[in-house]
Amino acid sequence: MNTDAGEGRATESSSEPQAASTEDSRLLALCRQGDQQAWADLVDRYSSYVYAIAVRGFRLDEHAAEDLFQDVFARTYERLGQLQDSGSLRAWIGQLTRRLAIDQLRARRIQIGLQEIPEPEAVEDAIGDIESAIYVRETLDRLPGPFKEILDRFFVRGESYRKIAAALDVPPGTIASRISRGLEKLRILLEEEEF
Amino acid sequence: MAHYDENEIAKALELLPPAPSAWVEAAKELPRMRSEIDGIVGRATRDAAYRRAVIKAMESSLAETNDQSKRRSLDELRERLAAVEASAKDDG
Numbered sequence: 001m002n003t004d005a006g007e008g009r010a011t012e013s014s015s016e017p018q019a020a021s022t023e024d025s026r027l028l029a030l031c032r033q034g035d036q037q038a039w040a041d042l043v044d045r046y047s048s049y050v051y052a053i054a055v056r057g058f059r060l061d062e063h064a065a066e067d068l069f070q071d072v073f074a075r076t077y078e079r080l081g082q083l084q085d086s087g088s089l090r091a092w093i094g095q096l097t098r099r100l101a102i103d104q105l106r107a108r109r110i111q112i113g114l115q116e117i118p119e120p121e122a123v124e125d126a127i128g129d130i131e132s133a134i135y136v137r138e139t140l141d142r143l144p145g146p147f148k149e150i151l152d153r154f155f156v157r158g159e160s161y162r163k164i165a166a167a168l169d170v171p172p173g174t175i176a177s178r179i180s181r182g183l184e185k186l187r188i189l190l191e192e193e194e195f
Numbered sequence: 196m197a198h199y200d201e202n203e204i205a206k207a208l209e210l211l212p213p214a215p216s217a218w219v220e221a222a223k224e225l226p227r228m229r230s231e232i233d234g235i236v237g238r239a240t241r242d243a244a245y246r247r248a249v250i251k252a253m254e255s256s257l258a259e260t261n262d263q264s265k266r267r268s269l270d271e272l273r274e275r276l277a278a279v280e281a282s283a284k285d286d287g
Contacts, residue, residue, distance in 0.1 A: 070222060
């Protein structure tokens with residue numbers, strides 16, 4: 001694993017949808033102007049990605065994962081002026097998260113001697129799954145609102161049929177069929193996007 | 196054309212749980228927090244009495260707080276004030 005990823009460059013990922021890069025560029029430009037809402041949007045956009053790499057990729061405990069999470073966003077904020085507009089912010093944040101996670105695991109191993117550094121292959125496999133999931137998640141954002149919301153609530157947030165039904169003010173019996181229709185629409189959209 | 200299985204799509208969505216909201220909110224507060232620290236450090240650089248009062252209050256807060264986000268901000272403030280202290284001693 002290359003842990004020496006440059007912190008000043010963001011490189012384009014050929015598999016990334018162009019829309020994602022465009023949105024990254026827009027957010028970066030606004031953040032550089034001191035737009036705090038743009039920064040909040042950027043944090044929202046990448047929070048689950050960084051969190052997933054920490055807890056699913058590197059299997060950090062809660063405390064270590066929080067340290068890593070805050071460190072990644074602090075460094076991203078400090079380097080806003082150096083990031084290239086045309087590149088993929090996600091690729092840059094992913095590399096930064098990997099590098100800081102490894103640094104943190106090494107430091108903790110020296111300090112307390114407990115936590116082993118996961119095998120690089122296992123980490124890369126897990127992060128590969130996360131990257132694919134990000135693509136599915138971004139495509140989910142393009143579904144019509146009601147389907148997007150119901151899939152987000154059920155699969156991403158882990159809410160029960162009953163809770164979703166109450167929130168959306170629909171009978172609980174309709175939730176399963178809406179999830180099924182939402183998945184079907186998402187599958188079609190994913191296949192169209194990759195064509 | 197790639198083919199997707201709906202079970203795989205469901206698993207992919209489950210793989211990205213939201214980060215804890217307190218973590219996300221703390222990260223969003225970063226610009227405001229940095230700006231406040233810059234203001235405190237700026238004044239502490241010019242005003243030795245203010246600096247001593249801030250250091251005392253900060254150490255007290257650090258000893259009392261269990262809030263990791265607050266502790267992180269205080270640690271950053273302490274580090275920057277220590278640099279100001281060291282610089283003031285060199286000058287004095």
